Amino acid sequence: xxxxxxxxxxxxxxxxxxxxxxxxxxxxxxxxxxxxxxxxxxxxxxxxxxxxxxxxxxxxxxxxxxxxxxxxxxxxxxxxxxxxxxxxxxxxxxxxxxxxxxxxxxxxxxxxxxxxxxxxxxxxxxxxxxxxxxxxxxxxxxxxxxxxxxxxxxxxxxxxxxxxxxxxxxxxxxxxxxxxxxxxxxxxxxxxxxxxxxxxxxxxxxxxxxxxxxxxxxxxxxxxxxxxxxxxxxxxxxxxxxxxxxxxxxxxxxxxxxxxxxxxxxxxxxxxxxxxxxxxxxxxxxxxxx
Amino acid sequence: xxxxxxxxxxxxxxxxxxxxxxxxxxxxxxxxxxxxxxxxxxxxxxxxxxxxxxxxxxxxxxxxxxxxxxxxxxxxxxxxxxxxxxxxxxxxxxxxxxxxxxxxxxxxxxxxxxxxxxxxxxxxxxxxxxxxxxxxxxxxxxxxxxxxxxxxxxxxxxxxxxxxxxxxxxx
Numbered sequence: 001x002x003x004x005x006x007x008x009x010x011x012x013x014x015x016x017x018x019x020x021x022x023x024x025x026x027x028x029x030x031x032x033x034x035x036x037x038x039x040x041x042x043x044x045x046x047x048x049x050x051x052x053x054x055x056x057x058x059x060x061x062x063x064x065x066x067x068x069x070x071x072x073x074x075x076x077x078x079x080x081x082x083x084x085x086x087x088x089x090x091x092x093x094x095x096x097x098x099x100x101x102x103x104x105x106x107x108x109x110x111x112x113x114x115x116x117x118x119x120x121x122x123x124x125x126x127x128x129x130x131x132x133x134x135x136x137x138x139x140x141x142x143x144x145x146x147x148x149x150x151x152x153x154x155x156x157x158x159x160x161x162x163x164x165x166x167x168x169x170x171x172x173x174x175x176x177x178x179x180x181x182x183x184x185x186x187x188x189x190x191x192x193x194x195x196x197x198x199x200x201x202x203x204x205x206x207x208x209x210x211x212x213x214x215x216x217x218x219x220x221x222x223x224x225x226x227x228x229x230x231x232x233x234x235x236x237x238x239x240x241x242x243x244x245x246x247x248x249x250x251x252x253x254x255x256x257x258x259x260x261x262x263x264x265x266x267x268x269x270x271x272x273x274x275x276x277x278x279x280x281x282x283x284x285x286x287x288x289x290x
Numbered sequence: 291x292x293x294x295x296x297x298x299x300x301x302x303x304x305x306x307x308x309x310x311x312x313x314x315x316x317x318x319x320x321x322x323x324x325x326x327x328x329x330x331x332x333x334x335x336x337x338x339x340x341x342x343x344x345x346x347x348x349x350x351x352x353x354x355x356x357x358x359x360x361x362x363x364x365x366x367x368x369x370x371x372x373x374x375x376x377x378x379x380x381x382x383x384x385x386x387x388x389x390x391x392x393x394x395x396x397x398x399x400x401x402x403x404x405x406x407x408x409x410x411x412x413x414x415x416x417x418x419x420x421x422x423x424x425x426x427x428x429x430x431x432x433x434x435x436x437x438x439x440x441x442x443x444x445x446x447x448x449x450x451x452x453x454x455x456x457x458x459x460x461x
Binding site: 019022023026027029030031032033034036037038044047048051052055058059062063066067069070073074132133134135136138139140141143144145179186187206207208263264265266 | 317318319320321322323324325332334353354357360361362364365366367368369370371372373375376379380383415416418419422423425427428431432435
């Protein structure tokens, strides 16, 4: 009897040891993955893309009712501000009519000048419209998953646009999923210009709502309200895409309010400007095409 | 014989409830809500799943399951691979080792325990992500996320308790 319980006790100790060993090896594996993510980005990206491809169809289904709920909430909110919104739109309309006249004049003038110069127009960019199906929100990353990928023609580094405004770029591409890195993410650095003063800077995200302008020369005299557009340097984006307006200038830190907020993104346009950009080509999506 | 096969199948499916519900929370966390209030602070719902099931069914929320759920969460959320895996694994280990303490105790004790595990998990996640991206992230957003998660705990733990009573009592 005593021998029997001794054997059982040994078995229990062994089991406990095995469990501890399994726990420790899993913890080591997690650290290993973090290091691997730093060292071999291609392999880790392949893993991420494979899982994302599997999950995106489910997220696609889940995000539809969420979209409907958001529509209802939005409608109620609009009802509350209907009158004020109407007044604002009337003012804006008057303002825009003025600009429309000006734009027509300039358009005619531009066409005449281009005809005189034998100007070769840029080829029209091709684009894909995709739904945002995954957005975890939160403080750690500013990125979202789209329900389109390499099969639909999306490539790494392409510009992501909502309306006329640049919101980010494609960071990872799978067969039927893609991840957008938003301009507010800490890994986002975009060469920009201040539209009025033509001062150059880099728009650097820091995982807050308002990214910062770095490397802006102190003589640029940046003012709140100045429009910030992409400069086209580095070849990742074409010049002139609007991103936001300067919201504050404090102690040399210039912050930009993006035109489009993260929560507003439901459909985005992925545009192929035919720019190779500064990013290395993407072995994952290229491998899938072959 | 056929009956026993069906029974085993039934048993197996019931045992998928804890990881399945936690996986559902990961997916729910990722659904874009298009509401300005929720854009910046999103509660870390899967952590509640890992914590709850580590107390009441640690056999079904094993270290391997917690690790796997963490990997899935990392991929969907876009956090550096391995961060959530380690956070969930440690939360599972910490909770499962102390689970006897929570058995038969009132709800507020379990909630208080979640506050402890949750604050540790959020701090660890903040430290790891900051280290891996080489930039100290702002703590106040993380604090808000922690509070949101804390306030989501009662509802989710109530749902989990219903699911446990309905599906796992016999198993």
